[in-house]
Amino acid sequence: MGASSSTQQTVSPEQRELESLAASTGALPLLRNFFSKLSDPQTNTISTQSLQQCFYLSHEDPVYESEQKPESFPGLLDHLGSSIVDLFFMSEKGGIGWLGFLRGYVKCCGRMSALMSLNILLRIFAMAMAKVGLSSKLEFESDEADCKINGSLLPSDVLLLLWMCWAMLWDVRTSKSSESKAKLFLPDVSHLVLSAVVSCADVNSSLDVWDCDILGLEIQLPVGKFLSWAVTTGPTVPDCFTQFVLGRLGSSVTAEEGSGSSQSISGDISSKASQTLLLTHGRAWAISLVSRNAVNDEILSACFAGDIDGTNGNLLYRSSAHGKGLNRFWSNVEGYHGPLLILISANSEDGSQDNGKSRKWIIGVLTQQGFENRDTFYGTSGNLYAISPIFHVYSPSGKEENFVYSHLHPTRKVYESHPKPVGIAFGGTISNERMFIDEDFAKITIRHHAVDKTYRPGPLIPNQGFLPVEAPILEVEVWGLGGRTAKEVQIAYKKREELFTEQRRKVDLKTFASWEDSPEKMMMDMMSDPNRVQREDR
Incomplete structure (x- = not known):
């Protein structure tokens, strides 16, 4: 075999270097097992056809979430x-040897910068487009x-x-969670495409982003x-290729x-289940592309585990429900100590049109901790998102730390000369929130980014x-992204609060003496005859 025979012979400097580069990605044992299983014992090579079949992405007729349905995509x-x-x-010599196999893996999946990974992705895309017969302007x-x-x-x-x-x-993702074959589901990613359009080209005001072909x-x-837009907005896009x-x-x-090449896309995700929710599959994927952390893993897990619906355990609050x-809102999110994704949809009139037609848009906030009842800003980090119709992400600027403001009415009625606003806010300052x-x-009130030094500027x-x-406001959704532990902690917190509430409602009569000696009777006597005590004293 390729891996075993290489250990019996003198290892060349090139092989040692390639194996070291592959080992740095953690995939060297996998590469050795794969080569040993698929290589020909006589020639010690893998045929090109076998490797092509390994990466062949079979599919049935795709299910499109949006109305944009390019006919060339299945051929791609x-x-x-x-x-x-x-x-x-x-x-x-009629096949791919161990060194050639290592070179190929390091060349496409080795440790490299995000820009180089995007270059590789564009190279694959350009060649696949050429094989389909479509022209590409990439050189x-x-x-x-x-x-x-x-x-x-x-x-x-x-x-x-x-x-x-x-x-x-x-x-x-779906090959790990399902055994049955299903059609490929393609989410609506028009918000990402329009983000690239307005960021990379000089677009005039005539472009209707709400109704765009x-x-x-x-x-x-x-x-x-x-490439600059991709590095800023979706730096983890090349990870899809590496994981594949x-x-x-x-x-x-x-x-x-004989079954390794017959794998097909599996899973069962319906486009109808997520259409009523603000967090669709395409929007969840766009948010997950921003960075690599446990929060994005939670978003992807919710996105690929099945239907995104109202019964999902990650959905903590939905205003319509x-x-x-x-x-x-507070009764559903209180006690949740973990990252939260808040989505808000609203309607506003299009000022550029004379007919005053209302336009629906969606914005979002990602916080790294739960909500607290405070009259000041708090928090450690977070992101603001313009989600629909155009996707943008605004990360912390590092200048201020006014990430979250959440203030309820005070439980005790006290006089406040300058009462703090009651509500939820992100960025800016009190009474001048972004x-x-x-x-x-x-x-909901949206202010210009000039008032905010916490998050990066942008509309x-x-x-x-x-x-x-x-x-x-049309709808508000809150998704918990702290995993199972954060949800269990919140459940335990709510059980304790319910227990304390029940205990406060119960009155233990044994703790009181006779009615004649009780404070309640003394108060009632004073209210019925305020001067009674004074006359008895005289």
Whole structure:
């Protein structure tokens, strides 16, 4: 075998270096097992066809969440496996030897910068597009991962590229959780595509982001600006490809003889279940692309575990189900000590149109801790999101730490010369918040980013000007992302609160003496005859 024979012979410096680079990613044992199982004992090589079949992404007719349905996407997936092998795994003497196999893996999945990983992803996409017969305006100056890329992308190209990454991640995630075959589910990622469009091209005000035909847009996105946008907005997009390669190699090792190449996309996620919720599969995936941490793993777990619906344990509060208002909100999130994702949808009139047509938009906030009843700002970190119709993320700026403000009515009625506002806010300062939700959850106020030094600048809603925007709230959702431990802690907290409430309601008569000696009787006597005590004293 390739791995065993290499240990019997003198190890060359090149082999030692390649094995060291593969070991740095933690995949060297997997690569050895895969090569030993699929290589020919006589030639000690893997055939190109076997490796292409390993990466072949089989699928049935995709299920589209959006109305954007490019006919070329199924053909793009058909050529994904062959494009990967042709680009990185060079065949020598009728097959791919151990060194060639290591070179290919290190070249496509080795440790490298996010920009180099995006270059590799674009190279795979361009070759798959060429195999389908579609023209691509991407030009690569060399075969190196860090080479310069020239050209541009269309919005339809960005849509196909994002769906290709989603399909690879879908294959890895769903193959672990389901045995049955199902159709590939493609979420609506138009908010990500429009984010790339407005960030990479000079778009005038005539572009209607609420009703836009992405496939019909002829706007050229320079590849340099697109890479800058991807590094900022979705730096973990190339992880989909790395996870796909490792997932397919691992499944080939564990599968029975002859079954490793017949794996198909599985799972059962319906587009209808998530349409009524603010956190759809596409929006959850966009939020997870921002960074690598345990919170994003929770988002992906909720996204791929099955239908995102109201029975999901991560959904702590939904205004349409639990009722609007700060008190209803508080009763559902109190005691949850973990990261929280808050989504708010609202309606505002489109100031650029004369007909006063209302436009629905969605914004979000990610906090790293639960809510506390305070009259000051608190928190350690968080992100603001413009989610729909355009996706943007605004991370902490490092200048201030006014992340979260959540203040209820004080339990004791005391005089306050300058009462603090009752509601929930994020960023800015008290009475001048960047985002403020009133006590009744009836109205949200969005202010210009100039008032906020906590989060990075940028518009939360399209066509946002300098003046504050007040809009009626349609829906509020809160998703707990602290895992099972945070949920169990909240359940225990609520049980304790219920126990204390029941204890306060009960009156133990044994603790009181006779009625004649009780304070209650003395008070009642004084109220019935205030002068009685004085006359008896005289």
